[in-house]
Amino acid sequence: MLVNAIEMLNKAKKGNYAVPQFNINNLEWTKAILEECEDNDSPVILGVSEGATKYMGGYNTVASLVKGLIKDLNINVSVCLHLDHGKSFDSCKKAMESGFTSVMIDASMYELDENIKIVKEVINLAKQKNVSVEAEVGHVGGIEDSEEVDVLYAEISDCKKLVIETNVNFLAPALGSVHGEYKGEPKINFERMNEINKIVGIPLVLHGGTGLSDEIIKNSIENGINKINFNTELQMAWSQAVRMFIENYSTYDPRKIISSGVIAIKNVVRHKINLLGCANKN
Numbered sequence: 493m494l495v496n497a498i499e500m501l502n503k504a505k506k507g508n509y510a511v512p513q514f515n516i517n518n519l520e521w522t523k524a525i526l527e528e529c530e531d532n533d534s535p536v537i538l539g540v541s542e543g544a545t546k547y548m549g550g551y552n553t554v555a556s557l558v559k560g561l562i563k564d565l566n567i568n569v570s571v572c573l574h575l576d577h578g579k580s581f582d583s584c585k586k587a588m589e590s591g592f593t594s595v596m597i598d599a600s601m602y603e604l605d606e607n608i609k610i611v612k613e614v615i616n617l618a619k620q621k622n623v624s625v626e627a628e629v630g631h632v633g634g635i636e637d638s639e640e641v642d643v644l645y646a647e648i649s650d651c652k653k654l655v656i657e658t659n660v661n662f663l664a665p666a667l668g669s670v671h672g673e674y675k676g677e678p679k680i681n682f683e684r685m686n687e688i689n690k691i692v693g694i695p696l697v698l699h700g701g702t703g704l705s706d707e708i709i710k711n712s713i714e715n716g717i718n719k720i721n722f723n724t725e726l727q728m729a730w731s732q733a734v735r736m737f738i739e740n741y742s743t744y745d746p747r748k749i750i751s752s753g754v755i756a757i758k759n760v761v762r763h764k765i766n767l768l769g770c771a772n773k774n
């Protein structure tokens with residue numbers, strides 16, 4: 493069933509676990525994630541960046557692909573289709589109008605008041621469409637859609653102000669995590685995470701799940717994180733498996749080549765579902 497992420501994340505908050513967001517890139521990717529989540533009876537958030545949306549053809553294509561797979565594969569777990577790092581009101585609007593059930597409005601590059609203003613605009617529309625909304629305060633570092641950004645730790649007072657003024661559903665406070673591979677050890681500020689959690693009282697989101705140890709992930713969940721995003725790790729697992737397949741087999745059948753990475757994707761998905769405590773939580 494395609495749903496927004498409000499109920500699944502509120503349930504995760506009450507139960508002290510986290511729901512994984514896995515970013516998708518194509519048909520095979522989406523199918524692998526949905527099948528593995530169904531097998532583990534785990535709700536799931538499918539994240540799609542603006543870049544991945546463009547790559548797949550556009551918002552309508554992505555929404556149709558996900559809806560079609562849910563129906564054809566008889567997927568019964570709750571699935572949320574989420575725009576990851578929507579950079580403008582317009583991209584969030586397009587996603588909502590095409591059937592996405594959740595959007596992240598990432599206006600974290602602006603001053604706080606401007607960030608709040610844009611989040612409010614998105615929320616006004618999202619309410620009419622029964623879509624959930626995530627916002628970001630501070631900056632998650634690293635690479636997203638080929639752009640490199642420095643980490644900027646979220647201020648507690650900024651998080652409080654944004655949540656009170658906008659009534660956003662979930663908040664991604666940047667606390668040291670980065671997209672892509674970490675250069676050196678991750679420096680996550682758990683103390684601040686805990687304080688933000690106590691003050692805002694809504695589910696918190698951790699971006700940059702790739703490269704975080706199982707211990708860091710468990711600590712994050714203990715300190716208020718209820719949604720964790722994984723993208724690069726699936727890409728690494730998939731490309732390693734496909735590279736090996738191509739080295740060993742001379743087939744030119746694209747179905748065999750692309751799907752040779754599916755087991756690797758499923759292995760990562762299963763591990764994360766269990767690590768986050770989300771198995772059998774549908």
Ligand code: 13P
Pocket residue numbers: 515539576577670671672673698699700701702721722723724725
């Ligand atoms: P990684 O690519 O580091 O797994 O991060 C994913 C993410 O946070 C998407 O928003």
